[in-house]
Structure formats: C-alpha cells, structure tokens
Amino acid sequence: MAMTLDVNGKPLAVKAAPDTPLLWVLRDELRLTGTKYGCGIAQCGACTVLVDGQPVRSCATPIEGLAGLKITTIESLGGAHPLQQAWVKNDVPQCGYCQSGQIMSAAALLAAKPHPTDADIDAAMDGNICRCGAYQRIRAAIKEAAGMAPATVATPAAPAKV
Known part of the structure; x- marks a missing residue:
C-alpha cells in the first residue's frame, strides 16, 4: 500500500504496510539512518523522532496514523x-x-x-x-x-x- 509521509518537510511516497513501524520505513525505505534501533519496545528512546513537534518512539509507531503529520528526524x-x-x-x-x-x-x-x-x-x-x-x-x-x-x-x- 502506498502512502505519502511528510518527512523533514518533504512529501515522500512509501510502500510499506500500514502496520510497519515508522523506524523501519525511515531506515530501510527512506534510507534515513540517523534514527537508531535500540530496544524495539519504546523504552530506551534511541529511536525518538518528532511527529508534529512531539517526541515519539518510532520503533512502536505504525505509519498508518501518520499521513498529514510532520515527521522530523535528526537529519533535518x-x-x-x-x-x-x-x-x-x-x-x-x-x-x-x-x-x-x-x-x-x-x-x-x-x-x-x-x-x-x-x-x-x-x-x-x-x-x-x-x-x-x-x-x-x-x-x-x-x-x-x-x-x-x-x-x-x-x-x-x-x-x-x-
């Protein structure tokens, strides 16, 4: 399923399944590797990015609810x-x-x-x-x-x- 995410101020088309964690879309599909995998259960903070200015753990945040929201990574x-x-x-x-x-x-x-x-x-x-x-x-x-x-x-x- 294709959807568009606003990442670092740019609309980017992604093809991942809706339940795919944002971390893996950023790292594997968009090649934004500054965001790190730490624990995989949203407990360590290594994967923190901003969504509409708020910190979120990208390892536990599915992309399905992110269309139309501004995602900001360390690369920005x-x-x-x-x-x-x-x-x-x-x-x-x-x-x-x-x-x-x-x-x-x-x-x-x-x-x-x-x-x-x-x-x-x-x-x-x-x-x-x-x-x-x-x-x-x-x-x-x-x-x-x-x-x-x-x-x-x-x-x-x-x-x-x-």
Missing part, C-alpha cells in the same frame, strides 16, 4: 543546530548510539520551553537512556543550547604536585 538538523554544537562542546557523546534520540527529545523541549528548568529537562528526557551515563553533560548541553549557564559539575581536584 543538518549538523549545525545549536543542540548539536552544544553536544560537541560539552563532550556529550561517548559511544554516541543514543544521541539522535536524545537530541530530538531535547529539541522538542527547547521548542516548548526555551529556558527549561532542571525539572523540565528531567521530565522531557525521561526514558531516553544513555548507557554511558552522560546525563550531566546532556543537561549542560541543553542549557547551553538554550543560552543558559550550564550547571556546575563538580570535578575531582588534581593531585598536588610535590
């Missing part, structure tokens, strides 16, 4: 988005696998709340799992992208030279 940010720049500056990526989902959730947060509180960040990023544990750097990068002073992260003092 083009590498120069303030979040991506802040991610690099704050050394957020380690393995990098979760980053596209993290950035898309953060982008939705900043669109809704340009100057989020720590509680706002926690709520928006809940469910986006980072196996490397870069959560403090993620928070700092979100605040930097929002033009806010990042929270101070305590670092161990260097040993005294004798």
Whole structure:
C-alpha cells in the first residue's frame, strides 16, 4: 500500500504496510539512518523522532496514523543546530548510539520551553537512556543550547604536585 509521509518537510511516497513501524520505513525505505534501533519496545528512546513537534518512539509507531503529520528526524538538523554544537562542546557523546534520540527529545523541549528548568529537562528526557551515563553533560548541553549557564559539575581536584 502506498502512502505519502511528510518527512523533514518533504512529501515522500512509501510502500510499506500500514502496520510497519515508522523506524523501519525511515531506515530501510527512506534510507534515513540517523534514527537508531535500540530496544524495539519504546523504552530506551534511541529511536525518538518528532511527529508534529512531539517526541515519539518510532520503533512502536505504525505509519498508518501518520499521513498529514510532520515527521522530523535528526537529519533535518543538518549538523549545525545549536543542540548539536552544544553536544560537541560539552563532550556529550561517548559511544554516541543514543544521541539522535536524545537530541530530538531535547529539541522538542527547547521548542516548548526555551529556558527549561532542571525539572523540565528531567521530565522531557525521561526514558531516553544513555548507557554511558552522560546525563550531566546532556543537561549542560541543553542549557547551553538554550543560552543558559550550564550547571556546575563538580570535578575531582588534581593531585598536588610535590
């Protein structure tokens, strides 16, 4: 069955079955591989994209209800988005696998709340799992992208030279 999806501002015809998860249409049919497969049960956030500006887990979202809605993937940010720049500056990526989902959730947060509180960040990023544990750097990068002073992260003092 053919249908048209609005992906990153472009109408794209897809031929997948209506119950096909969006993730597989993006990766396999449209060759947009920035969105990652993580758990397959909408629990880890690696596959997060935006649908009409809201974060959704593409691994568990069938395409049948997406006609006429705006789907935004990490590819639409083009590498120069303030979040991506802040991610690099704050050394957020380690393995990098979760980053596209993290950035898309953060982008939705900043669109809704340009100057989020720590509680706002926690709520928006809940469910986006980072196996490397870069959560403090993620928070700092979100605040930097929002033009806010990042929270101070305590670092161990260097040993005294004798």
